[in-house]
Amino acid sequence: MTNITRSNFQFHPFHLVSPSPWPINTSLSLLALTTLGVLTMHSFTYANNFLLIAFICLISSMSLWFRDVISEGTYLGNHTLAVQRGLNMGIGLFIVSEALFFLGIFWAYFHSTLSPTIEMGAHWPPMGIDAINPFELPLLNTIILLSSGVTITYAHHSLIQGYRRGALYGTMYTVLLALIFTVLQGVEYTVSSFTISDSIFGSCFYFGTGFHGLHVMIGTAFIAVGLWRILAYHLTDNHHLGFESSILYWHFVDIVWLFLYISVYYWGS
Structure with a gap:
């Protein structure tokens, strides 16, 4: 017994x-x-x-x-404290793996831009390709995505301080801004004058921005689940690991976009 x-x-x-x-x-x-x-x-x-x-x-x-x-x-x-530490380490390693994935994309991009081959006319962007103006839709998307980082940070601090209304509205605004960003990215693709098959320029551009857009959609779903859990009273001021993980992922998406905007849209054009 x-x-x-x-x-x-x-x-x-x-x-x-x-x-x-x-x-x-x-x-x-x-x-x-x-x-x-x-x-x-x-x-x-x-x-x-x-x-x-x-x-x-x-x-x-x-x-x-x-x-x-x-x-x-x-x-x-x-989910005890020990389990939460393990989950935190897991999401951290996942974000590191994603960062290395984008490092490979940037490596291919800079390899092509810093030393354009003779087949492209030794020129970047290649002859015949009109790059997207970085001060139009890309700049607007940058403002929108950085604003979403501010709203999700506000939601996080509101949740920690027990301010439920601020957590709800901050998360809702973040999801809304993320959806607007995705729509504008699609508009940018439809109006651009080149495709993914237009030399290494098109391949790197659509591969980098497209995978970033995929991460934005995943992050949007991640945060939307956090919003639902806040509405369902699942999260408290000291127990919101999933929501915190989505915020870390979203800040990673913001940082990657800054690198994309500076290197691909501004410097690369």
Whole structure:
């Protein structure tokens, strides 16, 4: 009887996750998404239909996985200080990996700009390409994105101080500004005079700004979940790890955009 009773107690502060189908489902969905993406680019029959199915499976698996994580931290109380430290380290390493990803993009960009090849006329931008004016839509997008960094910081400090209205409005304004940024980025793509196939200039431009736009959309969803959790009274002044992680991710997105604006839009044009 004593042994059975002791086995029901946990003598460490770490959460032992119960068996879950969502990690393996997410991995398989990602594998299918990347494979079908390549097949779609090579015009395989029905590949685009299966690509949509794979994307729906990925979103569903990740949503159910995050639902379980939210339940563990909010309702079950499994996110102790030790667990929160581990999650903080995880999001930090994730942001570092994203930074290295963008470092590769900037490396390719500067490799091409600092020493343009003879095939491009030894000139940057290449002859025949009209770069986007950095003082039009790009400057407006810069102001919008930096403003969203201010509003989310205001929301964070309001939450810490127990000011619920400020946390709600700050987060809502951040989501709104992020959506406006995404729409304006799409407008910029439609009116630009070059495409991704126009030499290394088009490839680097759309690869860098496009992946940044993808990160903006992911960060918008991340913060929108935080907004929903604030509305549902999930977050408190000292227990809002997911919301804090979304804020760190959003500041990373802001910093990357500053580098993109200065190097690609201003200096590169």
